[in-house]
Amino acid sequence: MSHIYIEYDFKVTPLQPGTEILIAELGYAGFESFVETEVGVTAYIQKDEWNETILEDVNILDSEEFKIKYTSSEIEQVNWNEEWEKNFDPIEVDGKCTVRAPFHPKRNFEYEIVIEPKMSFGTGHHETTFMMLQFILENDFEGKTVLDIGCGTAVLAILAEMRGASKLDAIDIDDWCVENSLENIQRNNCEDISVFLGDASLLSGRKYNVIIANINRNILLNDMETYRNSLNDGGELYLSGFYIEDLPTITETCNNLGFTFVENKEKNRWVAAKFVI
Numbered sequence: 001m002s003h004i005y006i007e008y009d010f011k012v013t014p015l016q017p018g019t020e021i022l023i024a025e026l027g028y029a030g031f032e033s034f035v036e037t038e039v040g041v042t043a044y045i046q047k048d049e050w051n052e053t054i055l056e057d058v059n060i061l062d063s064e065e066f067k068i069k070y071t072s073s074e075i076e077q078v079n080w081n082e083e084w085e086k087n088f089d090p091i092e093v094d095g096k097c098t099v100r101a102p103f104h105p106k107r108n109f110e111y112e113i114v115i116e117p118k119m120s121f122g123t124g125h126h127e128t129t130f131m132m133l134q135f136i137l138e139n140d141f142e143g144k145t146v147l148d149i150g151c152g153t154a155v156l157a158i159l160a161e162m163r164g165a166s167k168l169d170a171i172d173i174d175d176w177c178v179e180n181s182l183e184n185i186q187r188n189n190c191e192d193i194s195v196f197l198g199d200a201s202l203l204s205g206r207k208y209n210v211i212i213a214n215i216n217r218n219i220l221l222n223d224m225e226t227y228r229n230s231l232n233d234g235g236e237l238y239l240s241g242f243y244i245e246d247l248p249t250i251t252e253t254c255n256n257l258g259f260t261f262v263e264n265k266e267k268n269r270w271v272a273a274k275f276v277i
């Protein structure tokens with residue numbers, strides 16, 4: 001798989017709330033990574049996902065309230081570590097868990113996860129990862145079998161194993177994420193996580209106590225029945241990667257498959273939701 005990205009450098013005036021709105025709209029348009037800068041934001045999208053009309057529905061660009069200028073260029077791959085080092089601090093989740101890069105100093109938390117993010121999504125800086133980490137901290141994983149589908153850096157599977165889960169599978173459609181997950185699993189001394197390249201079509205036969213899926217609205221809706229068939233009765237499903245507007249559709253699809261909605265979290269319009277079967 002090629003990893004050619006299109007990079008957009010946006011200059012936003014006024015900086016806030018313009019940058020925040022712009023990031024939300026770009027996320028919805030399909031951009032996958034963002035690095036906030038002193039003047040706005042740099043946003044990345046894989047070339048395969050890009051088309052010439054990609055910015056057509058980004059309404060803030062036509063707004064009179066904000067002045068936004070941008071340039072774009074094609075890049076082979078981002079030096080993600082360098083970007084991270086320049087721009088980000090380690091994250092903390094509810095005083096119990098930290099996610100840091102190898103170049104950050106060691107920190108004293110109940111759960112310390114070290115992630116070399118490279119280009120994979122999943123450092124905890126994104127709202128969806130953060131809320132899924134919160135769910136994993138709040139719920140019982142002791143002795144449970146877990147599937148983390150759309151694993152990115154495998155950060156969620158790593159915390160699930162630290163919380164006592166056993167026999168975990170982590171799946172991602174992107175070979176880069178698979179490679180990065182394997183490195184992060186080793187780096188965090190996890191011993192019970194197997195990583196596979198692929199998607200929900202790999203799921204036939206094996207059943208889990210818990211499925212964690214932080215992907216996006218359309219893939220979740222499309223693959224929900226497969227998730228249902230891969231869960232034991234009494235199993236738990238944690239979903240993220242969609243906006244609050246999409247929660248009713250996600251819930252309806254889950255209800256039609258026999259799931260019960262338990263609760264949801266919301267951060268900057270992003271949602272994470274828990275269902276049980």
Ligand SMILES: C[S@@+](CC[C@H](N)C(=O)[O-])C[C@H]1O[C@@H](n2cnc3c(N)ncnc32)[C@H](O)[C@@H]1O
Nearest residue numbers: 121122129150151152172173174177199214215
């Ligand atoms: C929003 S990121 C989440 C990463 C990580 N789980 C986290 O919480 O930070 C979504 C991930 O799903 C992967 N993905 C996209 N479509 C997929 C599919 N159909 N099946 C499995 N993984 C998929 C992407 O490559 C990406 O790594």
